[in-house]
Amino acid sequence: MSPLSHSHTQAIHTDPVALQQDQDLEQLRHLLLGKDYEELLALKARLQDSTGRARFIAEILPAAVQLSSLDNDRLTQALLQNVEDALHASVRKNPRPLVDALFPVIGPAIRKSITETLAELLQTINQMVEHSLSARSLKWRFDAWRTGTSYAEIVLKNTLIYQVEQAFLIDRKSGLLLNHISSDTAITKDPDMVSAMLTAIQDFITDSFQVNDQENLQQMRFGDLTVLIELGPRALLAVAIRGNPPDDIRQVMAETLEQIHLIHSDALQSYDGDSESFIATTPQLERCLLSQAEVKGVRHTSPLTWLLLMTAFIFLGYWLYGLYDTKVKWNTALDRLYQEPGLAITNTEERQGRYIVRGLRDELARDPAQVVGAKIAEQLNIEWKFQPYIALAPKFTRLRAEQILQPPDSTQMVIEGNRLILTGEAPQQWINEARQRALLIPGIQNTDTRGLHAAEQHELVFYEKKRYLESTILLFEYGQSSLTGQQAERIPELVSIIEQLKDTAAAMEELLNIIIIGHSDSHGSVQSHNEISMARAEYVKQALIENGLPSSLFSTVAMGARQPSTDSQGDGGEILDRRVTFQVQLVNQADSVEPIK
Amino acid sequence: MIQKKICMVGTFAVGKTSLVRRYVSSLFSEKYLTTVGVKIDKKTLTVDNEEVMLMLWDLAGEDEFCEIRPSYVRGSSGYLLVCDGTRKMSFEDAICLHGKISGILGDIPFVMAINKHDLKDDWALSDSDVQKLKAQGWQVVLTSAKTGEGVEQAFKLLAEQIMKQNNTPQREYS
Numbered sequence: 075m076s077p078l079s080h081s082h083t084q085a086i087h088t089d090p091v092a093l094q095q096d097q098d099l100e101q102l103r104h105l106l107l108g109k110d111y112e113e114l115l116a117l118k119a120r121l122q123d124s125t126g127r128a129r130f131i132a133e134i135l136p137a138a139v140q141l142s143s144l145d146n147d148r149l150t151q152a153l154l155q156n157v158e159d160a161l162h163a164s165v166r167k168n169p170r171p172l173v174d175a176l177f178p179v180i181g182p183a184i185r186k187s188i189t190e191t192l193a194e195l196l197q198t199i200n201q202m203v204e205h206s207l208s209a210r211s212l213k214w215r216f217d218a219w220r221t222g223t224s225y226a227e228i229v230l231k232n233t234l235i236y237q238v239e240q241a242f243l244i245d246r247k248s249g250l251l252l253n254h255i256s257s258d259t260a261i262t263k264d265p266d267m268v269s270a271m272l273t274a275i276q277d278f279i280t281d282s283f284q285v286n287d288q289e290n291l292q293q294m295r296f297g298d299l300t301v302l303i304e305l306g307p308r309a310l311l312a313v314a315i316r317g318n319p320p321d322d323i324r325q326v327m328a329e330t331l332e333q334i335h336l337i338h339s340d341a342l343q344s345y346d347g348d349s350e351s352f353i354a355t356t357p358q359l360e361r362c363l364l365s366q367a368e369v370k371g372v373r374h375t376s377p378l379t380w381l382l383l384m385t386a387f388i389f390l391g392y393w394l395y396g397l398y399d400t401k402v403k404w405n406t407a408l409d410r411l412y413q414e415p416g417l418a419i420t421n422t423e424e425r426q427g428r429y430i431v432r433g434l435r436d437e438l439a440r441d442p443a444q445v446v447g448a449k450i451a452e453q454l455n456i457e458w459k460f461q462p463y464i465a466l467a468p469k470f471t472r473l474r475a476e477q478i479l480q481p482p483d484s485t486q487m488v489i490e491g492n493r494l495i496l497t498g499e500a501p502q503q504w505i506n507e508a509r510q511r512a513l514l515i516p517g518i519q520n521t522d523t524r525g526l527h528a529a530e531q532h533e534l535v536f537y538e539k540k541r542y543l544e545s546t547i548l549l550f551e552y553g554q555s556s557l558t559g560q561q562a563e564r565i566p567e568l569v570s571i572i573e574q575l576k577d578t579a580a581a582m583e584e585l586l587n588i589i590i591i592g593h594s595d596s597h598g599s600v601q602s603h604n605e606i607s608m609a610r611a612e613y614v615k616q617a618l619i620e621n622g623l624p625s626s627l628f629s630t631v632a633m634g635a636r637q638p639s640t641d642s643q644g645d646g647g648e649i650l651d652r653r654v655t656f657q658v659q660l661v662n663q664a665d666s667v668e669p670i671k
Numbered sequence: 672m673i674q675k676k677i678c679m680v681g682t683f684a685v686g687k688t689s690l691v692r693r694y695v696s697s698l699f700s701e702k703y704l705t706t707v708g709v710k711i712d713k714k715t716l717t718v719d720n721e722e723v724m725l726m727l728w729d730l731a732g733e734d735e736f737c738e739i740r741p742s743y744v745r746g747s748s749g750y751l752l753v754c755d756g757t758r759k760m761s762f763e764d765a766i767c768l769h770g771k772i773s774g775i776l777g778d779i780p781f782v783m784a785i786n787k788h789d790l791k792d793d794w795a796l797s798d799s800d801v802q803k804l805k806a807q808g809w810q811v812v813l814t815s816a817k818t819g820e821g822v823e824q825a826f827k828l829l830a831e832q833i834m835k836q837n838n839t840p841q842r843e844y845s
């Protein structure tokens with residue numbers, strides 16, 4: 075409808091002339107528009123009537139709001155200020171309805187953020203504690219290992235020993251008891267009175283110290299008893315705890331109280347002294363009856379006990395180690411004993427920390443204690459029980475043969491299996507005896523004496539001296555052909571040996587010839603080798619002659635560098651090449667001596 | 672069992688504590704130990720075959736005229752207004768306190784106890800004072816904590832009123 079027609083209609087009741095005109099117009103409209111005009115009028119009336127308009131808008135408002143929010147947030151923006159104002163006004167007027175509505179929502183949100191912060195803090199503390207190494211922490215570490223839980227958890231458990239003994243659900247306004255539960259062990263006294271008194275104390279403090287109305291008494295301590303109070307809009311929850319209240323009890327209390335507010339909100343609001351319906355809160359309250367009694371057993375183990383246990387462990391470890399060590403030593407000892415020639419171990423025994431070794435022992439065998447090692451034998455406290463026996467090992471056969479035959483120096487003895495081979499020179503009588511005695515040697519079944527030459531006493535002396543002289547070496551300095559120092563001092567001794575050789579040879583009716591052989595090292599030419607080796611041989615010959623020996627005994631040979639010493643190896647070894655050696659010949663035995671080239 | 676919170680209201684030394692003591696433990700002492708804050712007792716009685724437990728909040732009487740601590744009376748189902756018949760001031764104080772409590776809690780059951788009725792020689796109230804109150808519909812009981820006169824009756828009257836209201840419930844919000 076246009077504003078024009080509107081102002082026109084208003085004129086109806088004011089001007090009597092216009093009124094007549096209007097009525098005419100009206101008739102005209104009827105004629106022109108007929109039935110539609112009636113409907114138009116009805117619509118007009120409806121729009122002018124405010125209730126009708128309200129109903130009209132109410133019909134379409136929800137759909138309109140929905141459409142608007144689909145489109146953009148203009149509506150939200152437009153309403154924002156109003157809603158905010160309304161909330162403020164509501165809180166100013168009476169905060170309770172909003173508190174009631176938000177209480178179950180806000181609690182969990184706040185708690186969640188607190189829990190996270192605390193968890194971080196706890197982690198830090200964990201690390202701190204984990205680095206400390208007290209006896210207690212060691213014990214806790216052991217507990218953690220034993221029970222397979224985290225160390226931090228054990229620490230918490232052990233530091234927080236407590237028992238929630240009672241829980242009171244109290245009507246906040248009247249202080250009347252809504253519900254009460256207690257643990258089996260708690261001694262309860264008149265919970266109704268306690269409930270009223272707890273409320274009265276709250277009121278008393280609020281009244282006396284002019285604290286904020288929103289704040290409340292949260293905790294009371296009396297010796298090891300703690301009363302924690304959690305306040306809700308309608309009810310408060312109080313718990314009595316003996317011991318160290320754990321941190322999470324607050325959270326449990328808050329959750330419990332929220333749940334009760336949520337579930338029993340009507341009953342709480344209309345409460346008038348009949349607590350019957352709050353018996354239903356028992357399961358929720360029971361959640362608060364936490365305790366840490368189960369770890370008490372572990373906790374009560376005193377440090378002394380642990381110390382004793384530890385000592386016992388150390389001793390056990392020591393003992394076990396000793397046992398192991400002894401075992402190892404014993405095994406090595408046995409190994410050595412079994413391998414030792416001349417010892418035959420038949421049986422070993424362990425008896426009360428002592429060891430007994432039984433077996434057979436050749437009298438020539440080493441002392442068994444020495445075989446094992448004197449120290450170990452003493453440690454093991456070994457008792458030897460050996461029977462004598464004769465071992466047939468070649469080593470023992472040889473020793474025995476030497477014992478029985480006592481051969482002169484001029485004979486050599488070789489054992490091949492059960493065969494004894496004797497070579498060299500020996501007096502005829504000894505040879506005869508040896509042939510008989512050899513049969514007494516255990517392990518020897520036959521004797522070979524073909525290489526054994528019978529010799530008289532002077533002959534034996536001759537051969538002994540011959541062997542001595544032939545093994546004598548006189549050494550010269552580099553490039554020198556004369557003896558100096560210690561080497562020169564050996565001449566007199568050689569003179570006496572040669573005189574004995576001369577005498578014994580004479581006794582044997584033989585002629586003695588001593589060949590003096592000069593050697594050189596490999597430095598320089600062959601010519602120089604020959605020259606210097608000859609000069610050395612001549613020098614020795616001359617020295618011997620000067621000591622009173624006839625020159626007819628000697629002949630000299632220059633060997634040059636052709637026969638290096640078998641002992642000379644590497645650089646320093648050349649010293650042994652610059653030398654003079656001897657060969658002893660009996661003239662009528664010339665064929666037995668290697669010819670010299 | 673129904674529980675009800677009841678307050679003992681009145682100025683200092685009128686005998687609130689003594690009345691509770693007489694009612695709960697049938698004891699009396701001449702010694703005056705003023706109450707600090709609040710003292711709580713309880714008493715179970717039967718009203719119309721229904722057991723009711725009265726939680727008795729014995730408030731400290733204030734030194735100031737007509738003082739009341741709202742937090743203590745909150746949540747009460749009724750109160751015993753106590754005055755000392757030998758002190759006119761305490762009578763006026765009681766009337767004033769009644770006004771204050773009605774302002775906080777609304778119209779809830781109460782009984783007026785004019786105490787120390789054994790001290791008739793020192794009596795300071797006239798019959799008309801009492802009649803005026805009765806005319807307004809007040810329930811007035813003459814009591815003596817010392818002799819026990821009217822004590823049971825005062826509490827019983829209060830409990831009956833409370834239970835009557837309990838059975839025709841009307842919500843009240845503080």
Ligand SMILES: Nc1nc2c(ncn2[C@@H]2O[C@H](COP(=O)(O)OP(=O)(O)OP(=O)(O)O)[C@@H](O)[C@H]2O)c(=O)[nH]1
Nearest residue numbers: 684685686687688689701703705706732787815816
């Ligand atoms: N003779 C007599 N003395 C009473 C009676 N009731 C109380 N008294 C005495 O009055 C004094 C005060 O009594 P209380 O019961 O402590 O008074 P109250 O009202 O609790 O006092 P506040 O706690 O200070 O407010 C005490 O000495 C009582 O012995 C009574 O009925 N007769």
Ligand SMILES: [Mg+2]
Nearest residue numbers: 687688705706
């Ligand atoms: Mg008192």
